[in-house]
């Protein structure tokens with residue numbers, strides 16, 4: 001490839017651009033200010049003919065860099081795909097003409113806006129290079145599945161079906177995991193829709209758990225290698241080239257190379273020992289739902305016996321939400337989402353073998369997710385299971401059992417006698433230690449803090465993945481110990497690229513959901529393997545070939561990048577320099593924004609590609625009374641919101657100059673400082689929602705940026721500028737009215753506090 | 761032993777089972793999911809001791825006396841709001857009337873319950889001639905709460921009565937006993953037989 005850069009610009013005059021703007025003037029700007037040797041206009045740049053023209057120019061003239069001035073970079077993506085060159089796009093349609101009213105007295109400012117976007121795009125493309133994969137990628141189609149429960153087994157079978165070999169690692173001596181003891185499972189299907197004689201006929205009933213069948217299928221599948229009694233002692237590498245050490249009980253270790261990993265470690269039953277109020281532990285006749293399955297399995301269809309004296313159970317009470325949905329110490333604050341249907345099922349066990357056995361379910365809210373849910377509830381009602389809306393307060397065990405509860409409908413305290421009490425206890429995620437707990441120890445500032453972090457770490461569960469990452473041994477967690485993943489947009493994608501979470505380790509769920517989850521995570525793992533093989537990014541910048549590199553000479557080894565990368569993509573080499581792992585990287589640019597000496601960059605996204613854009617905006621002097629407002633908008637939500645605002649005919653101040661960024665996390669403080677120094681009057685930063693309910697596509701990017709920007713105050717103070725000049729907002733993709741409004745608000749603020757004195 | 765005592769004997773353990781066996785549409789009670797939509801929809805529910813949702817919960821909690829002795833179900837106006845809204849499609853209105861009917865059969869109607877009184881008058885009126893004598897029914901209703909009260913109400917409605925007569929909607933001669941259905945004794949026999957059959961059915965535990 002020739003090293004010589006050759007630039008060309010193309011201006012579209014279609015979609016009303018030609019009518020609203022002076023295209024000749026735009027061309028002049030591109031040539032004079034943008035220094036493009038070659039600029040062409042076309043009345044429909046996305047059309048076949050124009051695309052062919054560009055292709056020919058690339059082939060014949062050796063063009064290496066394109067500036068396309070047309071619609072938003074989010075529009076006509078397919079038409080404007082020229083993989084052999086670097087491309088920047090000036091957003092004249094959504095970004096300018098659609099956001100500005102078509103009136104004579106606006107013509108001048110609208111044209112100025114468009115001219116600036118041309119200058120910006122020309123500056124941007126000058127600093128871009130066509131991204132090429134690093135060459136360190138490999139294609140390894142083998143998947144590692146961690147966990148031998150229904151989730152893990154489903155993942156293994158699904159991967160094998162798609163033609164991907166599997167290494168399945170299970171801690172237990174046999175397959176089945178937490179589901180091994182099930183007598184029957186909650187039905188997977190709703191009642192048939194068209195049953196004769198009404199809808200309560202042929203309701204779904206408890207069904208065979210299917211654990212043995214699936215285990216047999218796994219064992220018989222020659223694409224699946226099962227390691228029982230086994231643990232992972234070390235995982236190193238990156239997507240496409242993970243190396244995993246599997247230790248067996250006998251002491252042997254096998255090393256397997258895999259392309260991607262699915263963690264299906266399921267859940268641990270909640271420890272009912274924390275529920276003395278329900279007499280758990282005081283009498284064997286108070287059991288958890290998990291334990292009842294064992295009793296039912298032993299009874300094998302015969303009458304279920306009371307553990308204390310082996311007498312047939314004639315009356316049973318189920319206490320829902322036992323130790324759950326409660327903020328009491330030691331209780332689970334969340335709903336496990338599977339225990340209502342489990343209790344419904346178990347109550348039916350009793351009714352099935354003896355219709356006269358009294359089965360009462362004490363519930364607060366009966367939650368029945370899943371296809372069969374409501375139908376299954378009605379099936380139990382038909383079987384004469386009594387459902388009472390009541391909150392159990394105490395179980396008294398003296399001879400018999402007495403459940404005291406508050407009837408929530410009749411609003412009275414009452415009680416019932418029974419032979420057996422079943423506590424519907426919840427799921428606790430089966431995870432390794434929180435990796436950031438480990439980091440907290442290493443990074444502790446003083447001894448006291450260190451001791452605290454150390455205590456947390458010591459109480460942490462043993463590692464499951466034993467990742468050889470600088471950022472800890474296991475998957476990062478969000479709330480209540482569940483593995484962190486982007487709940488709304490890509491639920492299986494964890495914060496360690498190429499490692500997917502499936503089943504109750506991600507959030508509490510029942511067997512059906514866990515199995516569906518396994519299918520989803522497997523498909524994602526397959527994509528990851530294929531992407532890694534070509535050096536392409538996973539979610540959300542799927543297919544992106546750019547990746548961060550750093551200028552070693554400039555690096556001060558401050559480690560900000562390794563710490564702030566939300567995905568643990570950066571290790572450390574022997575000399576303590578950051579070691580970027582291309583295929584672990586999600587291309588968010590958070591490292592770039594974090595680096596205080598600005599040595600990190602992507603081929604097509606860098607401190608300069610954005611910095612030069614904002615510097616090339618023409619800032620009129622103070623007396624022209626034309627302020628300039630810089631908006632840095634996240635490409636995932638805020639920028640699309642602005643595009644949609646344009647489509648909806650919203651209006652944006654003519655003073656705004658919007659630059660899309662990969663993530664708020666990639667924003668370098670230097671951009672803000674540069675903008676203030678070049679005379680911008682206001683700066684608006686727009687990223688996704690952060691923290692616990694985050695919507696940031698890069699999980700922590702937005703939060704990191706907020707932290708970083710808290711230091712902007714100092715900069716403003718040192719420049720003697722008003723703090724209102726810089727604003728940071730959380731913007732959702734649906735904020736189509738609000739997004740332009742926030743920028744317009746800044747224009748008003750500037751109007752009030754006056755123009756920046758830094759114009760020249 | 762009264763009918764009531766017999767029922768208590770039969771269904772000692774489960775009032776729900778008793779309701780299933782003896783109350784019209786009673787087998788639906790177990791299907792209620794306690795959402796409360798019926799109680800919230802009933803235009804009168806807030807004046808009742810126990811709106812429908814509560815009645816169903818009480819049946820399941822075995823509160824036999826409170827339910828059967830309650831005047832709540834007597835207050836149902838058959839507006840059908842609850843039926844159209846119940847997500848579980850319970851025939852709530854019918855169950856309300858079924859409960860009232862069952863309580864009446866067991867002699868558990870609260871004393872001086874006005875709708876129960878009216879229902880009795882309606883029934884007696886109907887049985888006399890095999891058809892409803894509106895004039896007599898109306899008048900007996902006016903005088904239900906004593907003579908003085910009756911005269912007052914009758915005077916108030918005088919104009920309405922005159923107009924009805926003019927429009928041939930009411931015949932003043934009906935006061936003299938009124939006309940009967942064609943085969944009055946046949947009608948009475950049929951009713952008697954039906955009552956016998958129902959008594960026999962109810963006497964069987966489990967319906």
Ligand code: SF4
Pocket residue numbers: 548564565566567568569570580584585586587588589590591592
């Ligand atoms: S911070 Fe983002 S861009 Fe940088 S290495 Fe991590 S994932 Fe990649």
Ligand code: SF4
Pocket residue numbers: 550554555556557558559560561562578594595596597598599600
């Ligand atoms: S943030 Fe920059 S200076 Fe610090 S270690 Fe990373 S590359 Fe080096």
Ligand code: SF4
Pocket residue numbers: 798801802803804805812835836837838839840841842843852853856
């Ligand atoms: S039909 Fe009866 S119970 Fe139902 S809403 Fe109307 S008055 Fe209430």
Ligand code: SF4
Pocket residue numbers: 791792793794795796797798799812813816845846847848849850852
């Ligand atoms: S609306 Fe139906 S399901 Fe809801 S409380 Fe009333 S009867 Fe029960």
